[in-house]
Amino acid sequence: MRRTPRLLATVVLIGVGLTGGTAAAGGDRTVPVQLVSITDFHGYLRPPSAADGGTIAGPDGKNQVVGGAAYLATHLKTIRAGHPNSILFADGDNFSGWPFEVDAHADEPTIEALNALGIEFSSVGNHELDVSKSFLVDHMTRGKCFGTPGVDSCFTDSTGRRFHGADFEFQSANIVDAKGRTIVAPYTIRWVRDHGRSYPVGFIGMTVPDTPVGSTSYQPDLKALDPVESANRAAAELTRRGVKAIVLNMHDGGTDASATYDNCLNPSGPAIDLARKVTPQIDAIVTGHWHAAFNCSIPDPDGNPRPVVEAANHGRLISEINLQLDRRTGEVLRDRTTSTNHAVTRDVTPDPKLQKIVDYWAAAGDRKYAEPVATVTGDFTRTANAVGESTMADLAADVHLWTAPDADLGLIAAKPAIGSTALRGDLLVANSNKPGDADGRVLLGESWEAYGYGNPVLTVSLTGAELDAVLEQQWQGGKFAPLALSKNVKYSFDASRLEGDRIDPQDVHINGASLDPAKTYRVAALAYTVIGADGYPALKAAYRDPVRTDTDHETFAAYLRVHKTLTPAPLDRVTQKG
Known part of the structure; x- marks a missing residue:
């Protein structure tokens, strides 16, 4: 041997x-x-x-x-x-x-x-x-x-x-x-x-x-x-x-x-x-x-x-x-x-x-915490609407898409089926009264506290059919565990149908085109989600060709520094039929 x-x-x-x-x-x-x-x-x-x-x-x-x-x-x-x-x-x-x-x-x-x-x-x-x-x-x-x-x-x-x-x-x-x-x-x-x-x-x-x-x-x-x-x-x-x-x-x-x-x-x-x-x-x-x-x-x-x-x-x-x-x-x-x-x-x-x-x-941490990284014109919160969408989750999904150059879409577990969410806080306009803060200002420490737990973003391959199966697992045993998707994705679901059959691939649109079950898509998500620790086994079972990018805290801070001024996007990426 x-x-x-x-x-x-x-x-x-x-x-x-x-x-x-x-x-x-x-x-x-x-x-x-x-x-x-x-x-x-x-x-x-x-x-x-x-x-x-x-x-x-x-x-x-x-x-x-x-x-x-x-x-x-x-x-x-x-x-x-x-x-x-x-x-x-x-x-x-x-x-x-x-x-x-x-x-x-x-x-x-x-x-x-x-x-x-x-x-x-x-x-x-x-x-x-x-x-x-x-x-x-x-x-x-x-x-x-x-x-x-x-x-x-x-x-x-x-x-x-x-x-x-x-x-x-x-x-x-x-x-x-x-x-x-x-x-x-x-x-x-x-x-x-x-x-x-x-x-x-x-x-x-x-x-x-x-x-x-x-x-x-x-x-x-x-x-x-x-x-x-x-x-x-x-x-x-x-x-x-x-x-x-x-x-x-x-x-x-x-x-x-x-x-x-x-x-x-x-x-x-x-x-x-x-x-x-x-x-x-x-x-x-x-x-x-x-x-x-x-x-x-x-x-x-x-x-x-x-x-x-x-x-x-x-x-x-x-x-x-x-x-x-x-x-x-x-x-x-x-x-x-x-x-x-x-x-x-x-x-x-x-x-x-x-x-x-x-x-x-x-003391050095306090100085780092107070470093400004961006400005927000409206509140980014984890408060979800009736279909599970929130401004903070949408922002995180956009960050995943941004940090992975070959990604077709970004995804994050807004409220995981199991495990703990990487969405840990909100970014608010109101002054927190912490040193260095002001209305609309986002401090480095605030960004660190709002998102992430030291987890890398992975870009993986899924067919359209596999991605559809992942989206269907937002409903498990009567529990709703919504996934947030980046700004280039919109989809609708029918809650009156049985679990596992609530989303028609034709109702999922990526960059304006309907989801193709046979096509391979590159999906950017946290490793914790990809390996199944968030409770979406269809993703763990199907993913291929993983490429690792930077960790969540660092990725989020880099995104904020580049985009400088952020306005919450309308909550229109997910709709419910009927």
């Missing part, structure tokens, strides 16, 4: 502790190794609000207020104190953050904060690939600028220096390019020390397998390999290199709805399934992606328990695994391994270094 080409793994000597390990039976000694990790930080430098997960249920069932980079730093210092062989890492989805101040600065604030926290390496999460492979490898890792420095990227950080990239590395053993090469190193090796002797600990990175075409990252030039096979292959290679303590740092997770954040009752999900299958050479599994919280012990295929942990999201929890290595062999003594999830409570003094970083970028 041909082996998949890979990037070289990294090897780092990190421990300087010369003290002995814990005394063991029979006079033997062990080497303690502390693993400390966070996951799904998503750029939440500031403490998250309650709506963004700013609380978590504690062991007593009462909510604890948690999160915030400065509080996270304080807790990390406390947890790591007295552990000379402590390794701090992340489990992916560090950036492509959802807070405005990080998104508006190309996610660079998140990297400055993680550098300051001392993160040593991270697995590649799906959101690390929201923009492109180059954005991860060249910009975020190496600090390469794009666009205009100081405007589009390479902003000045809180120390007065220009962005230089991450001080840590990324790993993924299962995401490969078109030639089958891993896009980053599959694993890293850290060396810990005890009584003058060094011991290797290997960390295998793993990425949720639906990242290339089954997530909102949507990178069709990449491919995901089977996670179990990839983990086993990397573990075997580490073993051949003499590494006997191996950790799987996997950005895919699970859930345990009946558990609190530091226990395990009835876990399920991909990470739990994988934990029961992946090679016993792996001694511990750190997971993420699901924004869940659990601290489990799952038997490996040989029946030996190993920790499987997930630390929620947005800096709310810290996972700690304490390995004990056999001092003679370097093997992990499973029966002496412990794991704990710690809540990042706000009842401690925030770390001043991190607080300075948080405050700096919050």
Whole structure:
């Protein structure tokens, strides 16, 4: 079998502790190794609000207020104190953050904060690939600028220096390019020390397998390999290199709805399934992606328990695994391994270094928010008329058509059948009384809040018959989930007919011509809608030839800057017969 080409793994000597390990039976000694990790930080430098997960249920069932980079730093210092062989890492989805101040600065604030926290390496999460492979490898890792420095990227950080990239590395053993090469190193090796002797600990990175075409990252030039096979292959290679303590740092997770954040009752999900299958050479599994919280012990295929942990999201929890290595062999003594999830409570003094970083970028975000991008002469709102059409949804569909040069029409889920809508706010004429605002003025921050959630626009091919089937799925089980279409499309429907037969293709007009069932059309829509996450399965089943353009927030701001003055269009794109 041909082996998949890979990037070289990294090897780092990190421990300087010369003290002995814990005394063991029979006079033997062990080497303690502390693993400390966070996951799904998503750029939440500031403490998250309650709506963004700013609380978590504690062991007593009462909510604890948690999160915030400065509080996270304080807790990390406390947890790591007295552990000379402590390794701090992340489990992916560090950036492509959802807070405005990080998104508006190309996610660079998140990297400055993680550098300051001392993160040593991270697995590649799906959101690390929201923009492109180059954005991860060249910009975020190496600090390469794009666009205009100081405007589009390479902003000045809180120390007065220009962005230089991450001080840590990324790993993924299962995401490969078109030639089958891993896009980053599959694993890293850290060396810990005890009584003058060094011991290797290997960390295998793993990425949720639906990242290339089954997530909102949507990178069709990449491919995901089977996670179990990839983990086993990397573990075997580490073993051949003499590494006997191996950790799987996997950005895919699970859930345990009946558990609190530091226990395990009835876990399920991909990470739990994988934990029961992946090679016993792996001694511990750190997971993420699901924004869940659990601290489990799952038997490996040989029946030996190993920790499987997930630390929620947005800096709310810290996972700690304490390995004990056999001092003679370097093997992990499973029966002496412990794991704990710690809540990042706000009842401690925030770390001043991190607080300075948080405050700096919050202020920079406020300045960015106040930048004017356009003027509106009337209100664009999500308020729908009797046929589900709204001025804000129509505007978004027009943006999709505009950003995709080869598109025949733009489409957006105005009120999805499932999932959450990208239409998150209105653009109003009235002054919001926020700094920099005036009547009719649209601020950059207002545009960001009104539309999008970090999702790329895709242009895909559908036949007229397939497009008609998608439009028919606006009615499902008595529920109306309207789709908005761009200004060059008009159609009518007959609500008195049965679901699935309410639109005659002859009543759909694109650029003045009736829909041709046999013709292929190029349709621009958000990836979330195309992959079926909005609840239109006919679109997911039929689309072909996807081409990825820019992400929603950036596309919308660019449209507003180009068009400068916008007037709401008449709500006449959809009509009802009878």
